[in-house]
Amino acid sequence: MRRNLSATLVLLAALTGLLGSPGFMAAQGNTWVGINLEQMVNAARIRLGDFRMNAALELTNAGYDSDVYYGYLEEAVPDFTFSAGLPIQVLLPLSKKVVLDVSDTPQYLFYLDTERERAWNNSFQGLVHFALDEIYLQAGLESANVRRRLSPELDVNVREKRDGLNGLALWQLSRMTSLALIYGGAEFSYTDAEFLGENISERLGRREDFFDFVTYVQPGPRTRIFVDGQFGTYKFTAAEAANRDAKSYAFFGGVEFIPRTGEVLQRLGIRGSVSLGYTRLDIDEPGVPDGSGITGEADISFEFLKKTTGRITFSRGFQFSIYSGASFYLTTRYGAGIARRLSRRSSLNYDFSYTNNDYPGDSGFEGVNNRYLNHALSLNFELARYLRVSLLGTFSQRTQYANDPVRNRSFIGLNLTYGYSRVGMSAPVGGISR
Numbered sequence: 408m409r410r411n412l413s414a415t416l417v418l419l420a421a422l423t424g425l426l427g428s429p430g431f432m433a434a435q436g437n438t439w440v441g442i443n444l445e446q447m448v449n450a451a452r453i454r455l456g457d458f459r460m461n462a463a464l465e466l467t468n469a470g471y472d473s474d475v476y477y478g479y480l481e482e483a484v485p486d487f488t489f490s491a492g493l494p495i496q497v498l499l500p501l502s503k504k505v506v507l508d509v510s511d512t513p514q515y516l517f518y519l520d521t522e523r524e525r526a527w528n529n530s531f532q533g534l535v536h537f538a539l540d541e542i543y544l545q546a547g548l549e550s551a552n553v554r555r556r557l558s559p560e561l562d563v564n565v566r567e568k569r570d571g572l573n574g575l576a577l578w579q580l581s582r583m584t585s586l587a588l589i590y591g592g593a594e595f596s597y598t599d600a601e602f603l604g605e606n607i608s609e610r611l612g613r614r615e616d617f618f619d620f621v622t623y624v625q626p627g628p629r630t631r632i633f634v635d636g637q638f639g640t641y642k643f644t645a646a647e648a649a650n651r652d653a654k655s656y657a658f659f660g661g662v663e664f665i666p667r668t669g670e671v672l673q674r675l676g677i678r679g680s681v682s683l684g685y686t687r688l689d690i691d692e693p694g695v696p697d698g699s700g701i702t703g704e705a706d707i708s709f710e711f712l713k714k715t716t717g718r719i720t721f722s723r724g725f726q727f728s729i730y731s732g733a734s735f736y737l738t739t740r741y742g743a744g745i746a747r748r749l750s751r752r753s754s755l756n757y758d759f760s761y762t763n764n765d766y767p768g769d770s771g772f773e774g775v776n777n778r779y780l781n782h783a784l785s786l787n788f789e790l791a792r793y794l795r796v797s798l799l800g801t802f803s804q805r806t807q808y809a810n811d812p813v814r815n816r817s818f819i820g821l822n823l824t825y826g827y828s829r830v831g832m833s834a835p836v837g838g839i840s841r
Contacts, residue, residue, distance in 0.1 A: 438579040439625065440545075441538030443832040444506060448498050452793075452827035459498035463826030466491055470799065470820015475521055477556070478805040478814030479563060487519040489820075496829040508534040510829055516554065516564075524564055526554035545575040545834070549593075557597075557607070559738065559764055559777040560729050565607060566598040575835055583626060587835040589619040596644070602729050610729055612644040613651075619837030635659040635684070637837055641727075650692035651727065651734050659684030659703060665833045679707040688725050690734055696767045698725055698735055718744040720760070733772045737765045752789040757782075780804045785822075797822040 451459035469489035476484050492514035499507045514528040534547035549571045557565040571593030579585045593615050597608040617639040625631045639655040661682035683703035690697050705721040720742035725735050744758035762779040766772040781803040788796045801818045 437540050438538065438543040438577055439585065439623075439631075440543040440577055440832075440834050443834065444536050444538050444543075447830050447832040448500060448506060450830045451496075451498050457499055459500075461494075461496040461827045461829050463494055463824050463828045464491070465494060465825075465828070466821075466823040468799070468818070468820055468822070470818060472816070472818045474814075474816045475518065475524065476563060477803070477816055479561075483814075483816075484521060486521050488517060488521075490514055490516050494829050504538050506536040506538070508532075508536060514553075524554075526564070526566070528553040528555075541579045543575070543577040543579075545573075547573050549573070557611075558726060558729065559762065559779065560736075561602055561607075563600075565600050568596045570594050577835060583624055585623045585625070587619075587621040587623065589621065589835055589837040590617070591837060592616040605729060607729065609645040609647050611727060612648075613727070614642045614644070616640050617837055619835075621835055621837070623835075629664060631663045631665065633659075633661060633663070633682075635682070635837065650690075650695060652691040653734075654689045654691070655686060655725075656689070657684055657686040657702065661703070663833070664707075677707065677709045679705075681705040681707060686725065688735060695734055698737065698767065700737060714748040716746045716748075718742075718746070718758070720744075728766070728772075730772055733766050735767070736772075739763055739765070754787045756785045756787065759783075774808050776806070776809060778806045793826055795822075795824045 448459055451461055453460040453462065467490050470487070471485070472488055473485050474483040475486050475488065492512055494510065494512040496508070496510045501507055510530075510532045512528075512530045514530075516524065516526045516528065518524045528551075530549075530551040530553060532547065532549045534545060537544040549569070551569045552566070553569075554564050554566040556563070557567065571591065573589075573591045575587065575589050577585055577587040594613075595615070596612045600607045617637060619635055619637045621633055621635045623631050623633045635658070637655070637657040637659070639657070641651070641653045641655070643649060643651050659682050661680060661684075663680040664678045665680075681703075682705070683701070686699065686702040688698040700723075702724045703721070704723075705719065707720075708716055708718045710716050721740065723737065723739045726738055728734060728736050740760060740762040742758065742760035744756060746754055746756045748754045758781075760779070760781045762777075762781075764775065764777045766775060781801065783799070783801045785800070786798045790796060798821050799819065801816075803816045805814045805816070806812075
């Protein structure tokens with residue numbers, strides 16, 4: 408946490424010293440990512456000379472939770488809770504072709520009675536964008552220290568530390584075609600919490616590295632078709648978990664429907680992305696079963712009636728297991744939703760999702776499914792350009808085994824955002840992390 412804060416202060420000090428640089432010049436270039444970069448800089452709400460900034464106070468999930476452990480314990484543990492965050496994004500064009508992009512989000516988790524779950528979190532990201540005529544380059548680092556629900560297997564809060572580096576190089580071959588090379592690497596470590604006698608840090612502490620080669624074809628201004636080949640490696644930190652070291656080979660294809668950065672989404676008929684493919688997870692240890700299957704992500708929204716938007720979501724991918732007898736499991740999630748615009752500044756949303764896990768056939772955990780069924784209803788108000796409030800209600804059900812009694816959880820509360828949240832941009836992202 409202290410290292411994240413120190414890094415943020417150093418970078419902000421450097422930005423302050425650079426405010427005397429020449430006047431703002433938009434990032435340009437003839438690549439589609441460079442154009443999106445310029446739109447992101449121009450969409451920033453707070454401006455001071457060359458300095459561009461977005462900042463907000465976010466109060467999320469503030470209300471009553473009927474079971475803060477999501478049915479993980481035998482008895483429900485109700486409590487009043489909220490999380491308060493202060494996301495800050497700083498954008499500084501260093502020249503016509505180079506932009507520095509720094510984001511930091513300190514957050515506090517509060518529980519009224521369950522004091523041991525209270526925690527401070529922090530997430531930091533720093534990026535440098537280079538938008539040349541036909542080449543776009545990006546280099547960055549990230550560091551997160553977050554206490555969160557770790558996985559469907561373990562619905563208790565565990566502190567996860569993540570430190571990573573990433574890089575991107577895109578070449579715009581023509582108006583329609585571009586090629587991208589992507590690298591992402593991260594180290595994961597955990598507190599010394601235990602689960603069924605297993606040390607979580609020893610079971611899951613690891614380093615991941617991924618390399619992607621992506622080809623894009625853009626037949627129109629709002630649609631991009633892509634194919635992506637990916638290679639990944641997983642190296643576990645503890646000697647006791649060395650039999651989990653693995654390599655992954657994946658191939659994905661899909662399409663993206665992307666609005667301009669900062670554009671009003673209600674004006675678009677369809678938006679989102681679909682990425683589907685095949686992944687093979689090859690465990691290095693002989694005799695340990697490998698995994699393979701259809702994987703991918705989809706998140707598509709479409710306006711099918713006036714003022715009414717539908718949404719379909721899907722995700723399917725491999726995750727490493729906390730259980731000693733199973734190296735991994737396959738998580739599948741389906742979802743759908745509908746949103747109705749009640750007025751220019753209000754809307755009503757309903758979302759439904761279903762999630763389950765599948766373990767290898769000879770792992771001894773074939774009967775474990777960790778099924779979740781979730782219903783969420785929200786009434787949203789934009790009270791001002793800088794003030795948004797949502798009233799929330801959720802109801803979920805969980806079973807760990809097929810014959811388990813159903814465990815229910817409900818939540819009622821609100822979300823509030825005061826200020827201007829971080830602005831993102833459309834850029835190549837490897838694998839199913841789109």
